[in-house]
Amino acid sequence: MTEILIESEANARFKRWKKLAHEARAVKKEGATLLEGIHLCEVVLGADASVTAVLIDDQRATSEARELAYQCVLNKGAKCYALSSSLYDQLSPVEHGVGVMCEVSVPKRAEVSDWAQADVLYLDGVQDAGNAGTLIRTAVAAGVRVIAASPSTAILWTPKVMRAAMGAHFGAKFVEGITPQAFRDAYQGHIYAADARGGEDLFAADDHYTQGPVTWLMGAEGPGVSEAGLTVSDRRFYIPIEAACESLNVGAAAAVCLFDTRRRRMKA
Amino acid sequence: MTEILIESEANARFKRWKKLAHEARAVKKEGATLLEGIHLCEVVLGADASVTAVLIDDQRATSEARELAYQCVLNKGAKCYALSSSLYDQLSPVEHGVGVMCEVSVPKRAEVSDWAQADVLYLDGVQDAGNAGTLIRTAVAAGVRVIAASPSTAILWTPKVMRAAMGAHFGAKFVEGITPQAFRDAYQGHIYAADARGGEDLFAADDHYTQGPVTWLMGAEGPGVSEAGLTVSDRRFYIPIEAACESLNVGAAAAVCLFDTRRRRMKA
Numbered sequence: 001m002t003e004i005l006i007e008s009e010a011n012a013r014f015k016r017w018k019k020l021a022h023e024a025r026a027v028k029k030e031g032a033t034l035l036e037g038i039h040l041c042e043v044v045l046g047a048d049a050s051v052t053a054v055l056i057d058d059q060r061a062t063s064e065a066r067e068l069a070y071q072c073v074l075n076k077g078a079k080c081y082a083l084s085s086s087l088y089d090q091l092s093p094v095e096h097g098v099g100v101m102c103e104v105s106v107p108k109r110a111e112v113s114d115w116a117q118a119d120v121l122y123l124d125g126v127q128d129a130g131n132a133g134t135l136i137r138t139a140v141a142a143g144v145r146v147i148a149a150s151p152s153t154a155i156l157w158t159p160k161v162m163r164a165a166m167g168a169h170f171g172a173k174f175v176e177g178i179t180p181q182a183f184r185d186a187y188q189g190h191i192y193a194a195d196a197r198g199g200e201d202l203f204a205a206d207d208h209y210t211q212g213p214v215t216w217l218m219g220a221e222g223p224g225v226s227e228a229g230l231t232v233s234d235r236r237f238y239i240p241i242e243a244a245c246e247s248l249n250v251g252a253a254a255a256v257c258l259f260d261t262r263r264r265r266m267k268a
Numbered sequence: 269m270t271e272i273l274i275e276s277e278a279n280a281r282f283k284r285w286k287k288l289a290h291e292a293r294a295v296k297k298e299g300a301t302l303l304e305g306i307h308l309c310e311v312v313l314g315a316d317a318s319v320t321a322v323l324i325d326d327q328r329a330t331s332e333a334r335e336l337a338y339q340c341v342l343n344k345g346a347k348c349y350a351l352s353s354s355l356y357d358q359l360s361p362v363e364h365g366v367g368v369m370c371e372v373s374v375p376k377r378a379e380v381s382d383w384a385q386a387d388v389l390y391l392d393g394v395q396d397a398g399n400a401g402t403l404i405r406t407a408v409a410a411g412v413r414v415i416a417a418s419p420s421t422a423i424l425w426t427p428k429v430m431r432a433a434m435g436a437h438f439g440a441k442f443v444e445g446i447t448p449q450a451f452r453d454a455y456q457g458h459i460y461a462a463d464a465r466g467g468e469d470l471f472a473a474d475d476h477y478t479q480g481p482v483t484w485l486m487g488a489e490g491p492g493v494s495e496a497g498l499t500v501s502d503r504r505f506y507i508p509i510e511a512a513c514e515s516l517n518v519g520a521a522a523a524v525c526l527f528d529t530r531r532r533r534m535k536a
Contacts, residue, residue, distance in 0.1 A: 130398060138520045141509040164517075171512050203531045239527065240534065241409040244439050249432075252406045252523035255516070259507065259524045260531075263471040266508065 003082040005058065014087055017055070017103065021091045024155040027106065033157045036092050036101045041068045043167030044076075050105040051076035057088040061099030068100050078102070093159050106157045110173035115146040116188045117213050121258065123149040123156075124180065124229040125220030126250060132156055133164020134251040135218065140168040142258035148175040148183055148215070150226070180217070184232035189213030191233045193225045194257050196247040199236030202260055208235060209264040216257050218250050271350040273326065282355055285323070285371070289359045292423040295374065301425045304360050304369045309336045311435030312344075318373040319344035323359070326350040329367030336368050346370070361427050374425045378441035383414040384456045385481050389526065391417040391424075392448065392497040393488030394518060400424055401432020402519040403486065408436040410526035416443040416451055416483070418494070448485070452500035457481030459501045461493045462525050464515040467504030470528055476503060477532040484525050486518050 006014055019026035020034050027033050032052065035044060044051055045068070054072040056065060072078040083091075091101060121139040126132050132154045136147055149156060156176055162169055175183075184191065189212050193199070208214075217233055219225035224247075230236065239256050241248060248256070274282055287294035288302050295301050300320065303312060312319055313336070322340040324333060340346040351359075359369060389407040394400050400422045404415055417424060424444055430437055443451075452459065457480050461467070476482075485501055487493035492515075498504065507524050509516060516524070 134517045134520060137513070137517055141507075141513040141516050141520075143510050166514070166517075168513065171510075203534055239409075240530070242411050242439075245405070245409040245436065246434070248409050248523070249402045249405055249434075249519070251517070251520055252402060252409075255520035255523040256527045262508070263528075266471055 003056070003080045005082050006087060007084045009087065013081070014083070017091050020103070021093070021159055024158045027158050028155050031106045033104055033106055033162065034091060034101055034159050035104055035162055036094060036097055036159065038064060038068060038098055038100065040162065040167055041072065041100055041102050043170055044102050044104055045071055047170035049170055051078040051102050052105060053081060053103040054078045055081050055083055055088065055091070055101040055103070057085050057097065057099030058082040059085045065098045065100035072102060093163055107174065110146060110175050112186045114173050115148065115175060116186050118146045119144045119213050120146040120148050120187070120215040121254065122183060122191070122215050122217040123147065123153045124217050124226050125150055125152040125223070126218065127154055127221055129154055129158060129160035130164045131221065131249070131251050133161045135254050136161070136165040136172060137168040138251065138255050138258060140171040142262045144258060145171065146173050146175065148178055150179060151177045152220070180226070180228040180232040187215060189215060190235070191215045191217055193217045193230055193233035193236045194239070194253050195219070195225050195230070195236045196238055197224060199238050202237040202239050202257065205237065209261050209268070214261055216254065216261070218254050221250055271324070271348045273350050274355060275352045277355065281349070282351070285359050288371070289361070289427055292426045295426050296423050299374045301372055301374055301430065302359060302369055302427050303372055303430055304362060304365050304427065306332060306336060306366055306368065308430065308435055309340065309368055309370050311438055312370050312372055313339055315438035317438055319346040319370050320373060321349060321371040322346045323349050323351055323356065323369040323371070325353050325356040325365065325367035327353045333366045333368035340370060361431055375442065378414060378443050380454045382441050383416065383443060384454050386414045387412045387481050388414040388416050388455070388483040389522065390451060390459070390483050390485040391415065391421045392485050392494050393418055393420040393491070394486065395422055395489055397422055397426060397428035398432045399489065399517070399519050401429045403522050404429070404433040404440060405436040406519065406523050406526060408439040410530045412526060413439065414441050414443065416446055418447060418497070419445045420488070448494070448496040448500040455483060457483060458503070459483045459485055461485045461498055461501035461504045462507070462521050463487070463493050463498070463504045464506055465492060467506050470505040470507050470525065473505065477529050477536070482529055484522065484529070486522050489518055
């Protein structure tokens with residue numbers, strides 16, 4: 001395998017990767033992202049994903065990591081770059097990485113026809129990358145294959161979000177940067193807001209799962225669902241928690257809501 | 269309010285706080301921890317918690333932060349220390365803190381009589397501080413007020429875990445460092461393992477919630493429930509997720525399991 005060696009911080013490719021690694025806006029602008037580690041690279045190999053480059057840590061890459069890089073070259077037509085450890089470490093989101101990373105093209109925004117009649121998880125302002133990743137992972141596990149997000153939500157294809165999602169990105173379609181109103185205008189199912197402040201008791205309700213496609217709308221950490229989010233929601237549900245507690249983490253709340261819908265459908 | 273000014277890194281108190289802020293073992297050894305921010309300090313003020321010291325950022329503390337510090341002195345008998353910003357920043361888990369922090373004594377380990385007949389969340393090797401905190405928050409929200417943890421689990425009273433739990437620690441009792449077998453020997457309820465690898469379908473089962481106290485046992489990120497954990501479990505449940513997905517994040521899985529039990533009991 002012919003690798004291109006990069007040892008200088010001044011290298012243009014390296015400078016671009018460094019932006020992708022650390023600046024969410026660069027991921028959005030370039031339409032590309034970085035994935036680190038055996039698991040994520042394996043997922044990418046098995047997925048319908050465009051891998052433009054594979055990066056290895058020239059000093060520390062394990063034989064497993066090198067083999068994966070080889071597979072990316074062979075099966076994805078990726079170019080392979082060998083980086084000195086000091087450069088590699090500047091791109092890696094973890095301290096002791098295994099030494100393999102992929103540059104992947106961010107897929108195109110889903111078409112309206114992909115989501116207007118599908119189950120959707122709509123993120124209405126979620127800020128934390130770890131939460132966003134867990135939410136995507138939970139949605140895909142629950143059979144919800146479209147992730148929509150308001151303009152105020154964290155960018156969803158950054159290395160941090162992808163790390164938390166553990167590869168679930170490749171099982172979903174994405175509509176980022178869509179306002180609640182624009183989503184509502186095109187969506188043909190029901191929109192349910194998860195709102196700790198009030199609404200119907202999720203567990204007491206029993207008529208909200210058989211009526212076609214459902215979007216669960218989850219709000220930001222702290223403020224919760226936005227006014228615009230509430231406006232477009234057909235119904236509002238709360239999870240009956242102990243009075244002593246203010247609210248659930250948004251990832252935990254989404255797990256309860258999404259799997260409540262899944263359970264009811266499986267029973268029906 | 270008389271504050272004691274600390275401006276030197278060589279100060280013995282500061283050196284001790286620095287250890288509490290960054291070394292989980294120090295939290296365990298000293299039986300003390302640090303909480304940062306308005307929300308957590310408010311929770312502490314309202315809780316049956318022993319606050320030994322309150323720290324403010326001498327340059328940047330807001331008036332709200334100073335008022336909270338004053339309440340800690342008045343109502344908790346805490347000593348107040350004013351730190352220069354450069355020292356305060358070395359203790360704070362967030363970049364732009366509001367400038368108030370409490371040193372709190374870690375409560376004594378719960379007695380067997382506190383948990384032998386209670387609902388419990390047992391953490392069997394959970395490593396990530398953020399996950400551990402979310403799990404504690406979810407348990408308390410679901411009405412589960414005892415958190416038990418194997419010796420291999422992250423220490424649960426560190427600043428990072430407390431931050432993720434958002435104050436839920438003060439609504440629970442803790443039994444850290446107890447092996448699955450020692451827990452089983454004293455526990456008088458049923459132990460259910462959440463295991464992505466197999467067992468019974470959580471949603472199909474219907475006889476597992478009316479039989480007295482329940483412990484949900486959640487495994488480590490990656491490996492899942494340990495052999496010792498499986499051995500002491502009465503039953504093993506999986507959450508029916510999409511085949512395309514390997515597993516849920518442990519926090520999401522716990523939310524589904526704990527609220528499944530809660531929902532069934534509320535219906536019964």
